Amino acid sequence: MHDGPFVASVGFFDGVHIGHRHLIKQVKEEAKRLNLPSAIITFPVHPRKVLQKNYQPALLCGYEEKLDQLGTTQIDYCISLPFTPELSRLSAREFMQEVLKEQVGVHTLFVGYDHRFGHNREEGFPDYERYGKEMEMKVVQATEYQVDGENVSSTKIRTLLKKGEIQQANSLLSYNYTLSGKIVEGYRVGRTIGFPTANIRSWERYKVVPELGVYAVLVHIRDIIYEGMLYIGTRPTLHDDPEISVEVNIFDFNADLYNQSLTVEFIDFIRPDRKFDALDELVAQIHKDKLLVLARLKSKK
Numbered sequence: 001m002h003d004g005p006f007v008a009s010v011g012f013f014d015g016v017h018i019g020h021r022h023l024i025k026q027v028k029e030e031a032k033r034l035n036l037p038s039a040i041i042t043f044p045v046h047p048r049k050v051l052q053k054n055y056q057p058a059l060l061c062g063y064e065e066k067l068d069q070l071g072t073t074q075i076d077y078c079i080s081l082p083f084t085p086e087l088s089r090l091s092a093r094e095f096m097q098e099v100l101k102e103q104v105g106v107h108t109l110f111v112g113y114d115h116r117f118g119h120n121r122e123e124g125f126p127d128y129e130r131y132g133k134e135m136e137m138k139v140v141q142a143t144e145y146q147v148d149g150e151n152v153s154s155t156k157i158r159t160l161l162k163k164g165e166i167q168q169a170n171s172l173l174s175y176n177y178t179l180s181g182k183i184v185e186g187y188r189v190g191r192t193i194g195f196p197t198a199n200i201r202s203w204e205r206y207k208v209v210p211e212l213g214v215y216a217v218l219v220h221i222r223d224i225i226y227e228g229m230l231y232i233g234t235r236p237t238l239h240d241d242p243e244i245s246v247e248v249n250i251f252d253f254n255a256d257l258y259n260q261s262l263t264v265e266f267i268d269f270i271r272p273d274r275k276f277d278a279l280d281e282l283v284a285q286i287h288k289d290k291l292l293v294l295a296r297l298k299s300k301k
Contacts, residue, residue, distance in 0.1 A: 004104060004105015005036055005105050005106070005107030006031075006036060006038065006077065006104065006105055006106050006107060007027055007028075007031035007034060007036050007037075007039070007106075007107060007108040007110070008027065008038070008039040008040065008041055008079075008104070008106045008108070008109060009023055009024070009041070009109065009110040009112065009142070010040075010042070010100065010117065011040075011041075011042065011112060011115055012046060012047065013040065013042050014046075014060050014061065014066070014154040015061055015066075015069075015154050015157055015173055016061070016066060016069035016072075016073070017060075017152055017153075017154065017157055017172050017174065018147075018152055018172055018174045019145045019153060019172075022142075022143070022145035023112055023142045023145075024038075025073075026110055026143065027039075027110050027142075028073075028075065030110070030140070031108075034107070036107060036108075037076040037077055039075065039079055039104075039106075040073075040075050040077070040078050040079070041106075042066065042070070042079070042081070043080070043081055043082070043083040044063045044080055044082065045082075045083060046206075047088065050083050050084065050085065051088055057206050058158050058208050059204060059208065060154055060157060060173070060177070060207075060208060061204075061207075062180075062204035065204075072175075079104060081099070087099070088119065089119055090118065090119060091119050092117055092118025092119075092123045092127060092131065093118070094118075095117060095118050096131050096137065097131075101135055101137055107137065107138065108138040108139075108140060109132065109137055109138070110140050110141075110142045111125055111128055111139060111140070111142060112142050113141065113142055113143065113144040113151075125139075125141050129141075147171075147172065152172050157169050157172050158208050161177065161208050162210065163211055164210060164272070165269070166210065166215065166266045166267070166268055166269045167268060167269075169266075170266070176218075176265045176266055176267060177210070177265075177266045178263050178264065178265050178266070179200065179202055179207060179266070180202065180204070180261065180262070180263040180264075181200040181201045181202040181203050181246075181261065181262070182200070182201050182260070182261050183198045183200065183258055183259065183260050183261070184201045184258070184259075185199070185258065195229075195249045195286055195290075196249065197231070197247035197248060198247060198248050198250065198257050199245060199246070199247045200246045200247065200248065200264070202246070203261070209232060209246065210232060210266065210269075211232070211272070212232050212234070212244070212272065213231075213232060213270065213271055213272040213273050214229060214269075214271050214273075214289050215229070215230040215232070215270060215293075216230075216267045216270060216292075216296040216300075217229070217230045217264045218264070218265040218267060219248055219253075219263070220263040220264075220265065221253075221262045226250045226252065226253050227250075227251045227293075227297050228248045228250045228251055228264065229249045229251070229270075229286075229290055229293045230246070230247070230248045230249075230264055231245070231246075231247050231248070231249075231273075232245070232246050236273065236275035237275050237279065237281075237282045238279075249290075251294075267296060267297060267300055268296045268300070270293060270296070271289065271292075
């Protein structure tokens with residue numbers, strides 16, 4: 001790792017959305033002004049997961065995906081800091097002194113407008129600023145980023161995904177939401193009705209799965225991109241299985257994908273999941289869905 005001093009910011013940065021990118025832009029600008037390298041300090045595991053073993057975080061991206069997205073910001077360094085129970089017990093001042101200043105070498109620290117750190121997150125920006133002066137670390141409060149009068153947050157994006165509002169979520173992320181996983185054995189009903197599907201088991205256990213329904217997607221397989229139609233639901237017409245299934249019908253693709261991996265890129269929501277009275281009705285609807293999906297994908301090119 002580069003041996004400081006850095007202009008840096010610290011946080012979990014789930015999703016690396018446009019609010020995060022606004023913060024990172026401020027870090028980079030100050031680093032350029034001071035002729036110092038810029039850095040983001042983040043954690044491989046959600047801090048609350050370390051403190052509460054049973055906590056199940058709803059994540060917009062896995063760790064590797066987060067690093068990839070941070071890489072797109074052209075930040076000079078991404079420093080991964082293991083979050084441990086010992087670290088969690090540090091006060092904000094101890095964290096700033098022992099970790100940020102002495103271990104990492106932070107010269108200037110940008111703090112997100114609503115970000116708090118340290119044991120129990122008891123202190124706020126005026127405290128961080130005061131501690132910084134005491135230890136000769138400049139502490140700057142980053143400006144917030146709003147869309148339609150609202151602050152952009154990971155929580156807001158998770159809510160949009162859970163409501164199937166894909167285009168709005170993608171807009172706040174600044175890229176299309178994705179789900180990556182391994183192809184596993186399914187019921188194989190799709191092939192009997194003319195729509196074979198690949199059943200996806202997500203690599204990231206805690207990744208947010210959007211609202212139940214049908215989606216227009218792009219499917220990435222071994223560096224080739226295909227158009228496709230994704231279904232998220234319990235297959236109420238066929239089984240009404242309590243388990244949520246994530247399966248994709250890849251257009252113009254016939255190869256066997258079992259045990260291989262793929263990534264689906266969400267483009268738009270088509271319709272919610274529903275139960276049909278007969279299989280024929282479901283098949284007729286799927287044909288209509290495909291036409292809608294093709295039209296949406298064409299309009300997004």
